Every structure is written in C-alpha cells, then in structure tokens.
Amino acid sequence: MKNVILMFATVMSLYTVKAQNLVPNPSFELYDTCPNNYALLNYATSWTNPLYHASPDYFNSCDTSGTHIAGVPSNFVGFEPAHTGNGYAGIITYRYNNPSLHLNNYREYIQVQLIDSLISNLNYCIQFYVSPSDSSRYITNDIGIYFSNAFTNDTCPGYPCTLPFIPQFENSSSNNLNNRNGWTLVSGIYTAIGGEKYIILGNFKDSTTTVATNTGWSFNSGFVYAYYYIDDILITPCDSLHDEVKNISNLISDVHLFPSVAESEIIIESSNECIKQINIISVFGEPIFILKEINQKQKIPININLVSSGVYIATITTNKKTYNLKFIKK
Numbered sequence: 001m002k003n004v005i006l007m008f009a010t011v012m013s014l015y016t017v018k019a020q021n022l023v024p025n026p027s028f029e030l031y032d033t034c035p036n037n038y039a040l041l042n043y044a045t046s047w048t049n050p051l052y053h054a055s056p057d058y059f060n061s062c063d064t065s066g067t068h069i070a071g072v073p074s075n076f077v078g079f080e081p082a083h084t085g086n087g088y089a090g091i092i093t094y095r096y097n098n099p100s101l102h103l104n105n106y107r108e109y110i111q112v113q114l115i116d117s118l119i120s121n122l123n124y125c126i127q128f129y130v131s132p133s134d135s136s137r138y139i140t141n142d143i144g145i146y147f148s149n150a151f152t153n154d155t156c157p158g159y160p161c162t163l164p165f166i167p168q169f170e171n172s173s174s175n176n177l178n179n180r181n182g183w184t185l186v187s188g189i190y191t192a193i194g195g196e197k198y199i200i201l202g203n204f205k206d207s208t209t210t211v212a213t214n215t216g217w218s219f220n221s222g223f224v225y226a227y228y229y230i231d232d233i234l235i236t237p238c239d240s241l242h243d244e245v246k247n248i249s250n251l252i253s254d255v256h257l258f259p260s261v262a263e264s265e266i267i268i269e270s271s272n273e274c275i276k277q278i279n280i281i282s283v284f285g286e287p288i289f290i291l292k293e294i295n296q297k298q299k300i301p302i303n304i305n306l307v308s309s310g311v312y313i314a315t316i317t318t319n320k321k322t323y324n325l326k327f328i329k330k
Contacts, residue, residue, distance in 0.1 A: 120194025
C-alpha cells in the first residue's frame with residue numbers, strides 16, 4: 001500500500017461546539033476594575049495569583065490610561081490582539097538560568113476555582129491558547145496545568161521559586177509555542193481523580209530542567225524572560241463534546257475508523273466507496289491536517305504520533321457522500 005502523505009492545510013471549522021466550560025471567565029473579558037498597570041491579575045473576575053511575590057498581569061482594551069501598560073493589543077511587553085474579545089492574562093514562564101543570580105526560578109501563575117468539581121475517572125478535555133510577547137528574549141514549550149482540591153496561596157520561602165506541584169497536564173514538547181504574531185493552541189485530556197476544583201496554569205519546572213531558546217527578538221538587558229499571553233481556557237468533560245458532534249455511527253456507515261481511542265495510529269477503510277479525501281480537525285474546530293487525492297477503498301493507516309492528546313473529527317469524503325467520525329488521541 002502506498003504511504004499516505006500528510007499535508008497541512010487550513011480548513012473552515014465544520015462544527016460549532018457548545019461544551020460545558022468549567023472555567024469561569026475563560027477569556028478574561030469580565031473584570032471588577034479596568035487594569036491600567038502591571039500585576040493586576042486580580043482585577044479579572046474569578047482569577048487569583050497563587051504565588052506570593054509573583055506578579056501575573058491582566059490586559060484589556062479598556063485601558064485608556066494613555067500609557068497602555070495593560071492595554072490590548074498594545075501593552076508593556078508587546079503587541080497582540082486578543083484571541084477572542086478584549087482581554088487576556090500574561091505570565092513569566094522562565095527566567096534566564098544564570099548560576100550567579102538568585103532570580104533564576106522566578107515564575108508567575110494564574111489560578112481559578114472551577115464552576116464544578118471534577119468527577120472521578122471522567123476524561124476532561126483541556127484547551128487554551130498562548131502567544132509569546134514581543135519583548136520575550138526566550139521561548140519555552142514548558143507550560144501546564146495543576147489540578148487541586150484546595151486553594152493555593154504559597155508564600156514561596158527562599159524566594160524566588162516555582163510552585164512545588166507536579167502538573168497533571170503539560171504541553172507536548174513537540175508543540176512549539178514560538179508564534180508571537182498569533183496564538184498557538186495547547187490541548188489534551190486529563191482523567192480526574194475526583195474532587196478537583198481549582199486549576200493553576202504556568203511552568204512548574206525550575207530553570208535547570210526547563211528547555212528554553214533565545215529568540216533574538218528583544219535586546220532589553222533586564223527582560224531575560226519567557227513571557228506568554230494566555231487566553232480562552234476551556235476544561236470540559238470530553239463526553240459533552242462527543243454529544244455535540246454530529247457523528248455518523250460506524251455501525252451503520254460504509255466507512256469505518258478504528259480504534260476509536262488511539263495512541264499512534266488510526267485506520268480508515270471502506271468496503272464499497274472510494275475514499276477521496278480525509279480532513280482531521282479537533283473537536284473545537286482547529287484544523288490539524290488534510291489528506292488529498294487518496295482514491296482507494298482499502299485500509300488507510302494515518303500516523304497521529306505528532307497530534308496532541310484530545311478529541312478529533314475525521315471528515316471523510318468518498319465518491320458518494322461525506323462522513324464525520326470521531327476518535328480520541330490518548
């Protein structure tokens with residue numbers, strides 16, 4: 001069988017998903033007070049700073065102070081329109097590792113209480129968007145989420161420090177967070193222990209284990225950081241996404257996809273129809289890749305090793321019709 005060549009392409013979203021988002025104020029649109037300075041994350045409704053001495057930021061286009069320190073799209077660390085709406089958060093995820101300095105492990109985090117506690121053994125789909133600031137002298141793919149059943153207010157003895165937690169979800173090392181002229185999706189799946197009702201987002205690795213790259217974007221000698229904007233955070237039961245997707249069951253379809261839960265490969269086949277094209281998108285409508293000019297019925301293996309964990313839709317076009325089949329990448 002000929003190898004199928006994966007070709008990346010931009011496709012229009014085919015689905016509108018109305019999932020139950022457990023994250024309040026996920027796009028940082030709501031605020032108690034309009035931010036006009038640094039370190040004002042607490043102005044964003046529901047969001048808190050879990051680490052004493054750290055100073056995560058809140059940005060919103062409502063900032064009309066004239067300095068635009070906390071503005072959108074222009075602010076003190078760069079220029080970036082919001083992924084949606086008018087607001088986003090900003091955190092330092094890495095500081096240049098200089099053995100002679102005591103500030104190496106300075107980190108910033110954002111924390112929120114979920115709308116409802118997580119249910120034991122239930123799979124939750126995770127999604128958020130990041131964009132490095134223009135002033136970042138470094139970038140890193142190290143960012144994750146820690147789920148907890150308790151509110152965190154760490155005083156960080158021996159300041160500075162990273163929070164002493166092991167995140168249950170981390171961005172894939174192959175998902176490069178280096179696009180400063182747009183937003184990059186971070187996504188995956190978390191199986192709940194049960195009772196988790198808080199999340200903390202940030203980099204939980206110290207500077208000796210964080211993989212960071214010098215960008216060459218900024219020559220500000222004082223800003224030796226990786227700084228990321230954060231927007232549109234979604235945590236929802238994966239089952240709720242399944243229910244929203246218009247799916248044609250494999251049991252009644254001439255086209256089949258298996259396994260429905262896969263780690264490295266899925267297989268698509270048809271016994272009667274000729275498969276012309278396969279589009280893979282996330283359940284959130286993000287384009288992943290497209291296979292063109294297939295023109296075959298037999299089993300078509302698709303390598304998904306480089307795809308992040310999550311729920312996906314394979315839109316399969318044959319010589320007769322189009323099928324929408326879902327699968328989970330573990």
